[in-house]
Amino acid sequence: MFNFMHNMTSYEDTFKDFTWKSVEEELGYKPGDFINIGDYCTDRNCRLGRAEKKALIWQDHHGNVKNYTFDDLRVLTNSIAQYLKSLGVKSGDRVCLFMDKVPELYLGFLGILKLGAIAQPLYSAFGSESLFTRLDDAKTTAIITQKKHVPKIRTILKDMDYLKYVIVVDETDPTHSKDKEYIFNLDTCKRVESFDIFPSTAETPSVLHYTSGTTGKPKGAQHVHYSVISQYITTKYSLDVKEDDIYWCTADPGWVTGTSYGIIGPWANGITQCVLDSGFTADNWYSFIEKHKITIWYSAPTAIRALMKEGEETIKKHDMSSLRYLASIGEPLNAEAVLWSDKVFGMKFHDTFWQTETGSMVVSNYPCMKVKPGSMGKPFPGMEVGLVDIKTHKPFDKKGVVGIIAIKPGWPAMFRTYWNNKETYDKKFENGWYLCGDRASIDEDGYYWFVGRDDDVINTAGHLVGPFEIESALLEHPAVAESAAVGKPDPMNMEVVKAFVALKKGSEPSKMLELEIMNFIRKKLSPLAMPQEVEFVESLPKTRSGKIMRRVLKAKEWGQEIGDISTLENDM
């Protein structure tokens, strides 16, 4: 039976009394101590008596289920760490995880951290160019993958002399392996009872998550092992996990939610979590909740809206009575979705806000606090969050006025740098604040309300996509002379990519060419980056210096004022 007293009983009291030191004490950590996320998620749980408790319930799209206890996690992450070490992977090396949501992804992540290497999870739907950009930036030593993704790696392998090991987790025939390819099988590997975990401390690098900006290549936000302090307590307070909960985070660990709250947070709390390695259909998801009696469900607005679209009849076919707490992350959760969940599940989705760089939740709704549908909630205790002026970047304290969300540095999960890009990292800080790049306002009660991005980055289904990367790839298509990529409003995904394309002489606009361009980007970059609409234009709006004015195109898509166009060179 659950204890229905929430972990956080009063937001105001917790906010007033909260210190990060108290969280350290709760976890038995003292500054300077050994701290390793791999240990906190596996061995530590066994030391606390959870060895035989289920840690992971995994299911594939055929309905096959595998269960892993915390002791399995401990031993098998040792096996992975030992295997990587035997190959020659060392502490500090970057090891990429490029897999669907298979057990090897979750256990591999922790095994890498136990070895002291840096885990670099990447979304398995990335095309070869997106993959290469990120591996090349990190100069990745090893990549752990599935055989269905090997063809993408083979096409770029010759340009990556630093990549020494391609480890395939589901290959059974060694004769299929080519240069640098190794086979590792989690089901049949030697179970390693004891492994000397790398003696990491708070600032030892742990995870490298790539994120997109307006300009330039994607940037690798580098995190450290100390982040577990934030991820532990935010999971405990914002997601309200308790010892007997069955937790499901629907995010893919190729993105930060899937690691911070799909691996680290729940397992640092010793919670049983479920993973569904299957594409989305409403019936699949509801069946999964029913079958495993999931109690806490952390999902994304796009998925929630897709469930709304499917209607209530599908829900009625399933028993959803196990659910007790719902939360959401990605793009902002609209009020309609909150009210819908209250109606059909008898409880509201609690929106949370944070980003790759913050590593853990920044603003959140809490179980002990009234939900204002459509609001992001209030700052997490221990974090000094505010708004800064859009132009001057100076902090202000006026209710209802839109500014950029900013945080005073110092929370444990804050990223420590962008890999190989300190200059861009430094630019994220102004006047002593980290600028998130998202605009919001604060109401009279202290609730935050999301307004939009402060830059040209496209937020599609909660994932940030950089326009520059899309435009660069578009120019590689033989028919494209110039292009601009912007976010256009979308009822399901908040934004989707729209490309404006001027064609080279001799190419004619057509529906088939639009489809060809869409598929070109999908395969080269990723399905997320694929323009869902291509508009053929004679020319693009540019400044007199020749820079494409994306904001003019975006304003038209959103039905907004175009603003100052005094620098516009041509008519649109």
Place this chain on the structure above:
Amino acid sequence: MENAKDAVLDYVRKEYLEDGDDRVVEYDTPLISGGIVDSFSMVSLKVFLETKYNIQIPDAKATPEAFDSVNNIVELLKGFGVN
């Protein structure tokens, strides 16, 4: 003339499997739930069907279930007079 069932199957195999990907896709293979076509890529599959058969598929009918196999897609197309 190639029937819709074979045309859709050929297209899925050609566009959604990498060269060298040895997964088998047949008429009843789960495309969406099986992770071969994700919800974003579904848009390009929809555009393909609309362009090839000169039809407009309303968003309400373009559900993951309707696109979850070649057989399901063929059933959807029948509603637009495509066989």
